[in-house]
Amino acid sequence: MPKPTIAITIGHTHYARIFSDAAWRELNTFADVIHHPGDDPADKAALIALLPRADACITSWDVAPLDADVLAAAPQLRALAHAAGSVKRFISDALWARGIQVTSAGPALARDVAETTLGLIIVGAKRILPLGQHVREGGWRESSAWPSREVSSSVIGLVGASSVGRHVLDLLRPFRTTVLLYDPFVSTEEAARLGVAKVELAELVRRADIVSLHAPAVPSTYHMLSRALLQEMQDDAVLINTARGALIDEPALIDELRKGRFFAFLDVTDPEPPALDSPLRSLPNVVVTPHLAGCITDCTRMGEMAVEELRRFFAGEPPLHPITPDQFGRIG
Template identity: 45%
Template structure:
């Protein structure tokens, strides 16, 4: 018997994450069974598609892989989640049966990190204001506020997949990188070439603070009034993680003082109300949750899932493997 790969997301999601080259790769590995029913996959559909599979690929819209679904596929080796968090699909039965789980947080994190770097450069360069000035007929007003990504301190909050890649990108510049991550070891900090520090020190020292922490109870409104007050005047706050990590009322207060500049790709809730101050404050750049993967970038996640299947078959280490003990600290 050859390898069977079950594609569980609905067709609309399949089209987002896979193109013709991806289907050819999958068919070269083995038999591919696809969910052909529109709409969020229902349990009966999942049972039908996953039956007898060696691998399952999930994505947005897929529900939890419960015991009755897994009973249909006793030989399942691994689930490759072509999306971010696996919390929507994982059940205790997966771990009990020794089924491996891989998350697409890695490729998603690359997109997040690249976006954060772009926001870092454009904000330090004061491009947002200068663009408005030149549109209005001006030219030089605001140039005195330009800063280069040189001999400044960048604070990174959270060194997961996105945070680590952001750090790797920053190492192309002559900057000091400080990191707050309670899980990071001193050895890991040394390997990354960063200074590990407590949150208060990172906030008080950094010219740019980029949030890459997971949305877990411990990070809910982590950036509250007191912590935002620690940040330097003219510091830049970038949030490409989750809106819930920032106390938005407190941030609005700071922005109204004109003390900080914020780039927010995420809010809580999304979208913010039409009259929310984030939409009108001149020192707040608001984008519609585009940091992770959009349009052609989403195909990166599909390729990653396929590569993870290939790694299992080759006996290689999974790059996105998620362990049961990690679930409490993952987004």
């Protein structure tokens, strides 16, 4: 039986970042591989030129969407494995109509985001940044940021039991902390199995010492952390956003931060990056980082997962992380 043909669309500049040697070896054992010849991710014209012979393809950040024109030029295409986070931008109605299998390596990226989140939870609970600045300015413990606190004695509020949120839960288990969860798609029974207390969002922001956002950016979550809810957050709380900036009413957040009541770590903003004159760049109780919570230089876990998904597809095995039309409204 001839091997399937798999097209790599991500551009040669990104090969080392996405694919490990092990991934290449595995891919070549079951497929003939064709490559987009450019250094940068394939644009629409490049996809139309590359995909006519492809039975499947691997996409990643900045590859052009597989719209109706691209799919019309790819009559053999049966599977798409996305080696990045959200696959939503790449999917069109034409792809669903063709019955093409779509998988996402987002769960591999989720682990990186969760690890960053755990770091911010610890740094936030210990109040390392404000206390470090206080010491730099000549002080010691006579600060409003003292005493710092332990994660184990903190109430952690997670907004969203996404792949990232569930990884954060796994990482928090050794701390034996109290975790509150807001997620309308998680039942009380499932929350109990996860070891968390399912609550409404208003209760979560009132009770949590640390609020961490892990929801998708969809219409129903736009500005879910509203002015009213931000005003309900505890004094000395910590807000962490490694998800999407649009989840927070940013002008309202700035107003609350100006009061000095709580601290925020924002890896994402809306817009991104924030304007040069945005108060988020200058307020002392907020740290904005340049969307770095996920993998930066070593994303090879995603490449390996994408290869494994295609191996399974052509071996007739079920996918590990399929994306289906009924999930589409719930992913960001």
